[in-house]
Amino acid sequence: xxxxxxxQQLIVAxxxxxxxxxxxxxxxxFFHLENMIALLQSVAILGILGLGMAVIVIGRGVDLSMIxxxxxxxxxxxxxxxxxxxxxxxxxxxxxxxxxxxxxxxWLIAYAEVPPLFATLASGLFLAGMGQAWFFSIxxxxxxxxxxxxxxxxxxxxxxxPNSVLLLLIMSVLVWIYLRKLKLGAFTYAMGDNPRxxxxxGLPVRPMVVLQYMMSAMxxxxxxxxxxSSVGSMSTRIFNSTWIYDVxxxxxxxxxxxxxxxxxxxxxxxxxxxxxxLLNGLTIMDVSxxxxxxxKGFVLLAAIVIDSIANPRNEETAQQGDI
Amino acid sequence: MKNLMKSLLLGATLLAAPHAMxxxxxxxxxxGYIASLKGKTVAFLPGAMAMDLAIGWLGxxxxxxxxxxxxxxxxxPNFSVxxxxxxxxxxxxxxxxVIVVHNPDVTTYAKLIKQAEAQGILxxxxxxxxxxxxxxxxxxxxxxxGAIQAQHVVDACGGKGKIAIVQGDLTAAxxxxxxxxxNAVLANNAGIEVVSNQSAGxxxxxxxxxxxxxxxxxxxxxxxxxxxDNMDTGTAAAVDEAGLRDQVYVATSGGGETRAACDMVSSGxxxxxxVYNVPNQGANLxxxxxxxxxxxxxxxxxxxxxxxxxxxxxxxxxxxxxxxWTMKQ
Numbered sequence: 001x002x003x004x005x006x007x008q009q010l011i012v013a014x015x016x017x018x019x020x021x022x023x024x025x026x027x028x029x030f031f032h033l034e035n036m037i038a039l040l041q042s043v044a045i046l047g048i049l050g051l052g053m054a055v056i057v058i059g060r061g062v063d064l065s066m067i068x069x070x071x072x073x074x075x076x077x078x079x080x081x082x083x084x085x086x087x088x089x090x091x092x093x094x095x096x097x098x099x100x101x102x103x104x105x106x107w108l109i110a111y112a113e114v115p116p117l118f119a120t121l122a123s124g125l126f127l128a129g130m131g132q133a134w135f136f137s138i139x140x141x142x143x144x145x146x147x148x149x150x151x152x153x154x155x156x157x158x159x160x161x162p163n164s165v166l167l168l169l170i171m172s173v174l175v176w177i178y179l180r181k182l183k184l185g186a187f188t189y190a191m192g193d194n195p196r197x198x199x200x201x202g203l204p205v206r207p208m209v210v211l212q213y214m215m216s217a218m219x220x221x222x223x224x225x226x227x228x229s230s231v232g233s234m235s236t237r238i239f240n241s242t243w244i245y246d247v248x249x250x251x252x253x254x255x256x257x258x259x260x261x262x263x264x265x266x267x268x269x270x271x272x273x274x275x276x277x278l279l280n281g282l283t284i285m286d287v288s289x290x291x292x293x294x295x296k297g298f299v300l301l302a303a304i305v306i307d308s309i310a311n312p313r314n315e316e317t318a319q320q321g322d323i
Numbered sequence: 324m325k326n327l328m329k330s331l332l333l334g335a336t337l338l339a340a341p342h343a344m345x346x347x348x349x350x351x352x353x354x355g356y357i358a359s360l361k362g363k364t365v366a367f368l369p370g371a372m373a374m375d376l377a378i379g380w381l382g383x384x385x386x387x388x389x390x391x392x393x394x395x396x397x398x399x400p401n402f403s404v405x406x407x408x409x410x411x412x413x414x415x416x417x418x419x420x421v422i423v424v425h426n427p428d429v430t431t432y433a434k435l436i437k438q439a440e441a442q443g444i445l446x447x448x449x450x451x452x453x454x455x456x457x458x459x460x461x462x463x464x465x466x467x468x469g470a471i472q473a474q475h476v477v478d479a480c481g482g483k484g485k486i487a488i489v490q491g492d493l494t495a496a497x498x499x500x501x502x503x504x505x506n507a508v509l510a511n512n513a514g515i516e517v518v519s520n521q522s523a524g525x526x527x528x529x530x531x532x533x534x535x536x537x538x539x540x541x542x543x544x545x546x547x548x549x550x551x552d553n554m555d556t557g558t559a560a561a562v563d564e565a566g567l568r569d570q571v572y573v574a575t576s577g578g579g580e581t582r583a584a585c586d587m588v589s590s591g592x593x594x595x596x597x598v599y600n601v602p603n604q605g606a607n608l609x610x611x612x613x614x615x616x617x618x619x620x621x622x623x624x625x626x627x628x629x630x631x632x633x634x635x636x637x638x639x640x641x642x643x644x645x646x647x648w649t650m651k652q
Contacts, residue, residue: 029540038539042532132373132401138650139373139402140527140553142582155564231527231557237371240402241526283536286519288493 011306012255016274023281030284037162043276044164045223045230049243050250050268051175052219057251058179059212060192060260061116065105065124067243069217072131073098074224075141075234082144090147095221101127102217106210120213128239142233154230164226168272171219176265178215188212192260242293249296250275253303257311275299359617361392364419368410369449370427372399374553375580375650376601377425380449383605384423388612404431411435414444421445421612426453428494440622445615449608450599451496456626458615461607463599464630465497469504469548471635472574475595476515476546479572483514484545487537489530489558490522491550498522498550501576505548518544523554531557538565545572552577552584552596559592568592578604579634585647588636599631602648607631 024031049066056063077094081087101123108119132139143150156163179185187208190198199205228234254271256263278299282292365388369377384395398414400407404427411432414422422444426432433455436446440457450462476486488505490498509515519537523529530549538544538561547562549555555575562571572594577584579598587593607629614620640646 032539034539035536038535042535045528136373138375138378139371140556142556155560227528230560231531232560233527233556235527235553236373237402238526238528241524279532280536283519283521283533284540286521288522290493290522 011310012253012270012274012303016270016277019274019281020277023277027281027284030281035280035284037160037165039276039280040165040168041162042280043272044162044168045227046243046246046250046275047168047268047272048171048223048226049220049247050254050272051171051265052216052223053247053251054254054256054263054265054268055175055179055188055212056116056216057256057258058192058260058263059188059209060195061109061209061212062248062258063105063120063213063216064117064244065101065120065127066216066220066247067239067241068124068127068131069098069101069220070224070227070243071234071236071239072127072135073101073217073221074228075131075236076135077225078141078143078147078228078234079136081146082141084146087146087149091150091225094225095218098217098221099214102214103210105217106213109213110206110209124239124244128236131236136236139237140233140235141228143228147229150225150229152229153226154228164230167226171222172265172269179264184208184211189261192262194261242296245300246275246296249300249303252307253299255307255310257307258304259311262311356613356617357391359619360388360613362394363392363421363616364394364396365421365423365612366414366417366419367395367397367423368400368407368414369397369425370400370407370451371402372397373401375583376450376578378650379578379580379601379648380423380425380605380608383602384609384612387606387609391613393612404428408432408435411439415439415442418442419444420616421447423447423449423608423612424453425449426451426496428492429454429496429499430494443622445612445620445622447608447611447615450604450631453496458620458622458625459611459627459629461604461611461629462631463497463633465500466504466507467630468497468576468597468633469501469506470508471504471597471633472501472548472576472595473505473508475635476548476572476574477508477512479594480515480545482512485516485518485541485543486546486548487519487534487541487544488517488521489533489547489549489555490520491525491554493522501550523557525551525554527554527557527560529557530554531561534558534561535565538562538567538571542567545570547571547573549573549575551575552587552593555593556587559587563592579636579647581647581649584636585641588638588641591638594637596636598634598636598647600634600648604631 053063073094076097077090080090080093105120105123108114109116152163154164158166187203190203191205250271253274254267256267367381398410400410407427408431422439433453436453436455436457439446446457447459448457452460492498518541521533523533547558549558552575559573562568562573568591574595575593576597578601584596584598588596636646
């Protein structure tokens with residue numbers, strides 16, 4: 001009996017083609033260049049977050065604090081600029097906060113050996129709480145005129161593509177270079193595949209973990225600046241929303257196994273495109289937000305089930321607290 | 324000499340008499356009033372403290388009630404419905420005299436409100452009411468709100484055209500009742516077609532992506548009705564980015580905070596922001612509480628509404644003094 005390659009990437013690609021084809025045929029107004037651009041734009045930030053999450057998940061971790069890292073550092077930047085700090089310094093302070101936060105996450109996971117699920121769940125609450133309690137008096141911090149220069153991140157177009165979509169592409173290339181061309185990327189895959197084996201082989205596993213979480217936090221902070229410039233304000237309330245599940249959805253749906261060591265940038269882009277198509281179709285069909293959440297929840301569940309079949313846990317290397 | 328002294332004394336007494344008599348007329352109410360307020364506890368349970376509305380209400384409650392010796396406690400569920408219900412349950416055990424509650428939707432706190440009033444705690448609902456009545460409701464008449472917004476949009480569209488609606492949480496009073504106000508107006512305007520009616524869950528990024536998609540589908544859209552200015556920064560950003568500011572009439576509503584309301588109307592981001600003056604609402608809340616406590620009202624004895632006056636803010640009056648209020652940072 002010939003063996004059929006059971007690849008999640010293939011399944012998702014087929015689902016995507018079917019969904020996209022079906023919507024193009026049956027939903028008037030879907031298959032228009034204009035709508036395609038809107039579709040990409042609506043998921044660009046999600047895609048960028050997905051790239052950060054992908055690096056973590058490939059290294060066998062998970063970062064539930066990404067939305068806190070998206071909201072608080074960027075809101076801090078806006079707040080500082082509003083209070084008269086120079087724009088450059090304000091942006092630097094935001095990224096410094098994100099880097100420090102990522103380093104704390106990495107330290108907790110690599111050195112204190114707290115499972116990433118719990119470490120980032122708690123640290124995200126901590127950062128969001130700290131921001132909401134100490135930094136900001138109201139949850140929505142408006143983009144001040146001093147940061148008008150940042151508007152190009154989230155608004156406007158270059159060569160017919162919205163800038164946020166371009167930034168997604170640029171970030172994709174950067175993360176692709178990191179994962180596929182740099183030694184660090186190879187280390188990440190090795191760690192994800194077998195953390196203890198990677199350590200035995202002499203890889204600097206602990207510093208790598210710290211680096212990965214710093215990367216995801218800074219990618220999230222960057223996504224936060226894009227979002228702030230796009231909407232005109234940063235709402236720290238976004239931490240209370242379901243965004244983090246959307247990010248995990250993009251990563252898992254694209255076929256990056258939660259058990260680590262598999263997948264890449266292409267998977268994130270496929271996952272993002274699929275979610276974008278789904279959400280765009282549902283919006284055009286005028287389906288309400290709660291029902292959209294219902295559909296997303298169902299798709300996430302299906303993706304996790306497929307993931308656990310396609311990428312079974314490696315009993316030899318699995319640890320308590322892995323997801 | 325003795326007689327002289329006597330008559331002087333008499334004269335002095337007579338002169339002094341009116342004063343002495345005036346001192347005897349005591350103001351009959353204030354002692355009871357002071358006693359009825361002093362040492363009372365008012366608990367404030369908003370949807371979250373970190374927004375212009377709650378900050379404005381609390382500011383007014385404090386400035387009006389604290390000088391009377393009223394103790395104000397705040398429970399901040401920070402946009403979490405579960406945390407709010409938990410805080411409410413906890414308050415039942417703490418037994419404050421009054422709870423000022425801002426319902427996240429029309430049902431979640433319904434039982435708790437009933438329970439609290441049964442325990443003798445006065446419940447004053449603010450701005451978003453529950454389906455369960457309580458001693459008082461102070462806030463917006465959302466049906467009127469929807470009607471005002473819809474009428475403006477219908478007029479701007481010239482009675483026919485496509486409009487979109489961006490709601491908050493569907494089960495919140497501010498969404499459900501506003502919708503019925505809008506529907507009532509639209510029923511008389513068959514030329515208006517609602518091409519999209521979605522919930523953005525009070526989130527600005529969601530409002531933006533919905534509006535963006537709708538605008539791509541319907542480039543001839545003539546109006547959008549949004550349900551809260553804090554969320555509709557996203558709605559306005561989408562309209563602006565599509566270059567359709569002149570064509571699409573953006574209507575929203577909110578608490579009238581300068582930066583969230585008047586500035587956004589002046590800049591042209593919103594064409595209309597129907598505002599409820601939050602400091603006035605706060606003063607209404609405080610007055611209601613003063614009245615209830617000094618009258619010795621017990622829960623269940625009365626139930627009444629105090630609807631807030633709504634002011635449509637357009638470019639014509641956005642710059643006028645007193646239309647908006649400014650939150651201290």
